[in-house]
Amino acid sequence: xxxxxxxxxxxxELHTQFLTSHGPVxxxxxxxxxxxxxxxxxxxxxxxxxxxxxxxxxxxxxxxxRGRISGGRVLFGGEDLVTxxxxxxxxxxxxxxxxxxxxxxxxxxxxxxxGEQIAEVIRQHERLDRRAAMKRAAEMLxxxxxxxxxxxxxxxxxxxxxxxxxxxxxxxxxxxxxKLLIGDEPTTALDVTVQAQILDLIAxxxxxxxxxxxxITHDLGVVAEIxxxxxxxxxxxxxxxxxxxxxxxxxxxxxxxxxxxxxxxxAKGHRLAAIPGxxxxxxxxxxxxxxxxxxQEAKADCAQTLPALTEAGDGRRVRCLHWxxxxxxxxxxxxx
Amino acid sequence: MTFVLQRSIRAALTLWIVVTVxxxxxxxxxxxxxxxLPPNTPEVKREVLxxxxxxxxxxxxxxxxxxxxxxxxxxxxxxxxxxMVTEMYLERLPATLNLALPSLLLAILIGLPIGTxxxxxxxxxxxxxxxxxxxxxxAVPNFVLGIVFILLFSLTLRLLPSGGTGSWPHYILxxxxxxxxxIASISRLTRSSLLDVLGQDYIRFVRAKGLPPSKVIIKxxxxxxxxxxxxxxxxxxxxxxxxxxVVEVVFAWxxxxxxxxxxxxxxxxxxxQFGVLAVAATVIIANxxxxxxxxxxxxRIQARAS
Ligand SMILES: Nc1ncnc2c1ncn2[C@@H]1O[C@H](COP(=O)(O)OP(=O)(O)OP(=O)(O)O)[C@@H](O)[C@H]1O
Ligand code: SF4
Ligand SMILES: [Mg+2]
Numbered sequence: 134x135x136x137x138x139x140x141x142x143x144x145x146e147l148h149t150q151f152l153t154s155h156g157p158v159x160x161x162x163x164x165x166x167x168x169x170x171x172x173x174x175x176x177x178x179x180x181x182x183x184x185x186x187x188x189x190x191x192x193x194x195x196x197x198x199r200g201r202i203s204g205g206r207v208l209f210g211g212e213d214l215v216t217x218x219x220x221x222x223x224x225x226x227x228x229x230x231x232x233x234x235x236x237x238x239x240x241x242x243x244x245x246x247x248g249e250q251i252a253e254v255i256r257q258h259e260r261l262d263r264r265a266a267m268k269r270a271a272e273m274l275x276x277x278x279x280x281x282x283x284x285x286x287x288x289x290x291x292x293x294x295x296x297x298x299x300x301x302x303x304x305x306x307x308x309x310x311x312k313l314l315i316g317d318e319p320t321t322a323l324d325v326t327v328q329a330q331i332l333d334l335i336a337x338x339x340x341x342x343x344x345x346x347x348x349i350t351h352d353l354g355v356v357a358e359i360x361x362x363x364x365x366x367x368x369x370x371x372x373x374x375x376x377x378x379x380x381x382x383x384x385x386x387x388x389x390x391x392x393x394x395x396x397x398x399x400a401k402g403h404r405l406a407a408i409p410g411x412x413x414x415x416x417x418x419x420x421x422x423x424x425x426x427x428x429q430e431a432k433a434d435c436a437q438t439l440p441a442l443t444e445a446g447d448g449r450r451v452r453c454l455h456w457x458x459x460x461x462x463x464x465x466x467x468x469x
Numbered sequence: 470m471t472f473v474l475q476r477s478i479r480a481a482l483t484l485w486i487v488v489t490v491x492x493x494x495x496x497x498x499x500x501x502x503x504x505x506l507p508p509n510t511p512e513v514k515r516e517v518l519x520x521x522x523x524x525x526x527x528x529x530x531x532x533x534x535x536x537x538x539x540x541x542x543x544x545x546x547x548x549x550x551x552x553m554v555t556e557m558y559l560e561r562l563p564a565t566l567n568l569a570l571p572s573l574l575l576a577i578l579i580g581l582p583i584g585t586x587x588x589x590x591x592x593x594x595x596x597x598x599x600x601x602x603x604x605x606x607x608a609v610p611n612f613v614l615g616i617v618f619i620l621l622f623s624l625t626l627r628l629l630p631s632g633g634t635g636s637w638p639h640y641i642l643x644x645x646x647x648x649x650x651x652i653a654s655i656s657r658l659t660r661s662s663l664l665d666v667l668g669q670d671y672i673r674f675v676r677a678k679g680l681p682p683s684k685v686i687i688k689x690x691x692x693x694x695x696x697x698x699x700x701x702x703x704x705x706x707x708x709x710x711x712x713x714x715v716v717e718v719v720f721a722w723x724x725x726x727x728x729x730x731x732x733x734x735x736x737x738x739x740x741x742q743f744g745v746l747a748v749a750a751t752v753i754i755a756n757x758x759x760x761x762x763x764x765x766x767x768x769r770i771q772a773r774a775s
Contacts, residue, residue: 194676198592227679234677236670243671244692244767254678289768305678 140167141312141345142191147205149183149190149369152198158415160186162369163205165442168313173339173346175360175377177353177392181412183369184349185235188315191347192232193222209313228258231306232315235349238322240302241290247274248286251305258309273304277334296327303334310342317349332359353396357381365389368413368423371442375449385451387430387459422454430459476760480753487749488539491742492532500524501548501736522548535742544746545739554743558725562747564634565724568716569709571644576651576705581698583652584659589686591664599656606653611712615646615719632721643720647712651705658701662694669693696763703759707752 149161161183168174178184189195191207193214207214209230214222226232234240241250251270255261261269267286274282277300290298299319306314316335320328336359339346348360356363356377363380365373365388373386384390391408410427413419419426425435435454445451453459501522502515519525523534538545544555583603587596622642623631630639666672667690675689714726725744732740764771 192677194673223679223681225679226677232677234670234674239670240674241671242675242689242693243769245689253680253684257679291769302674305674 139169141170141210142347143167143206143208144187144191145206145208147187147190147207148203149186149195149200150203151186151196151200156416159418160200160369160415161190162418164366164369164371165205166364166371166374168345168347170312170345171339171343172362173336173348173360175356175363176347176349176366177351177356177363178366179351179392179412181415182366183415184351184366185317186369187366188232188317188347188349191315192226192230193217193219194226194232224258227254227306227311228309229311230313230315231309231311233302233306233317233319235317235319235321237299237302237319238295241298243290246287246289247293247301251301251308254305255308269308270304273308274301276338277301277304277307278330279304296323296330299323299327299331300334303331307338307344311344313345313347314339315347315349318351319348320355321350321352328355335359353381353392354398365392368418369415370423370452371450372424372452373450374442375447379447379449385445385449385456385459386424386453387428388424390459391427391429422452430455476757483753484746484749488536488742488746489532491745492535495736495738495741496528496531499736501738504735505548544743547740548737549735549740554740557740558728558743558747561723561725561728564722565710565713565717565726567640568643568647568722568724569706569713571640572648572651572709573702573705575644575648576655577702580652580655581659583656584698585663585686585691587656587660588663588667589682591660596660600660603653603656606649607657609649611646611650611715612719614649615642615716618642618646619719632719634723643716643722646719647709647716650712651709654701654705655698659694659698662697663690666690666694692766695766699759699762699766703752703755706755707748710748710751 144167145165147161147164148159151158151160164183164187166174166176176184176187186195186200189200190202191209191214193202195201202215205215209225214225217225241247248267248270251273252263252266255266255269256263259266271282271286274285279285279297279300285293285297290301293301299322303319314335319335320331323331332355335346338344346359348356350356360377362374362376364371365380365386367388373380373384373389375385380389381393384393388408391406395405395407397405408427413423413426419436421434421436421438422428422431422440425431428435432455438454440452440454442450442452443456445456500515500519501524502510502518506515506518516525523531526534535545544553546552547554547557550557583599587599590596619631619642622629629642631642633639663686667686672685672690675685680689710726713724714730716722717724717726718730725747729741729744731737732744
């Protein structure tokens, strides 16, 4: 869609590690992607594939002393966030880039009111007095569909349901009209109806403000619903990238195909099957293609050569040595 | 309302148990007439004194008598001076408070910042150094600390008086001696509690809002971390009053603690009974303040209480 517009965010060859007592964990190993204004990019991957770590790296909120960006760039509006000063990052956080965390049900401080927790981010970044900030907080609550926002301002997190708390978190994240929203599984803790409401809400706000969204999830269904484009992550590397429709209709990388086959709504006549084997240990990744121990299509060279992320036409990218042959095969199977 | 009632009943029950235990313990501790009268006094004279003090009556009668006295607000008279024990205790109490309150204040004013500084950079040299110090502070008993202080600052350096009251320098060593263990406990607990809170999800969200570290730590983390610390501050009241007994003896400080030590030595039952009761009541009152404070800090507690 917005192909002409310049990307607001461009991540280039990002590497992030965690230092542990058992040695370094290579959580993110050279991830590149970009997002344009108004676009939603789905970031898909199994548990442990490095999704959250990418989000935290972008905002430089990795656990101090443990997490470390060891290479690459995160270009936001042309500025490299990896080398930006901490002071500069504080200006960007909450104002230009907002993040909603995976553990959003516990994301609110239990001892402050809802209003205070929304107003404080506004006051941090804009010259507003308390009353004006509270008024904006009420407007934000209204926007995220909170009934009776004026009264809610004075309530504490424990007085709200999970869905309502999630709305508060979103209201706080969006209060300064960020240019980029990073949503790390923002709906996993919620039941299906509330989840659908929240997804609509984010899409709606995006439509109005032109905000870019990086939507992190392991849920293909959610990606299908909200993302324009998606990237699939495996062992801290991007293994496939495509617009959502093509990705779900004609996955090229065997791993993505496996993911789809494991889900009833996408299996389309295939036998439902989970991918055999387990996610590799990020302390010692397999040589060559990290997926080769689990790949049904693996050939001899897969264990030796690390496939590059290759252009596969139509703006698609695939990290597989044999995608040409496999793609054909999968297309046939999908049609059958 | 039921909350207040419940608390009051529990407090009354606690005090009753304390009273009963102390009553029983004193009666088992020996015959006071041997401490009041000279050693070679004839048995007849002792008998007379026992009768005067009411110690010749059956224990149950003494106990019921004592309890009904308490109900009337009559805490008894000292076996020695014959004066009302309340009067004697209240005379000496200010000196103890002059020791315990500054120690508590010192413990809070020093303990909280130490714990916070240590928690902000965990496992840094600063953290390790501070925690090593607090470890020593907690491990060394008050009387050892007091004696070391006297040896060092009074006898060797001749900077501070070794005992007695009068001017403010007299306060320094006793207050420090009494307070150091509390500084250490509060520091350590503040550190661990704050570290725990700093790992919470809501702190990361606050960081993601772009708030500066000062606000993240003081406004958001510390207020949550303070809850367990406040409970321990309440407990310190008991520890400090108990510790004051030793410190008063070491520094010849004319407080209520020394009065109690004397009462133990002399088997002055009424004095002892009142002293212990007063300490227990103080601890209970401190706990009420702690509960109120916790309610102010955390709205979830208010919700549960009402
Ligand atoms: N604080 C940390 N210390 C050490 N290792 C970590 C830490 N955080 C994450 N990791 C490791 O980094 C890898 C990537 O973790 P990450 O949380 O980014 O995965 P994820 O894709 O978000 O998974 P999930 O779907 O479970 O949220 C995992 O192997 C994880 O064990
Ligand atoms: S490179 Fe080989 S192992 Fe990796 S996905 Fe392709 S076929 Fe499978
Ligand atoms: Mg995650």
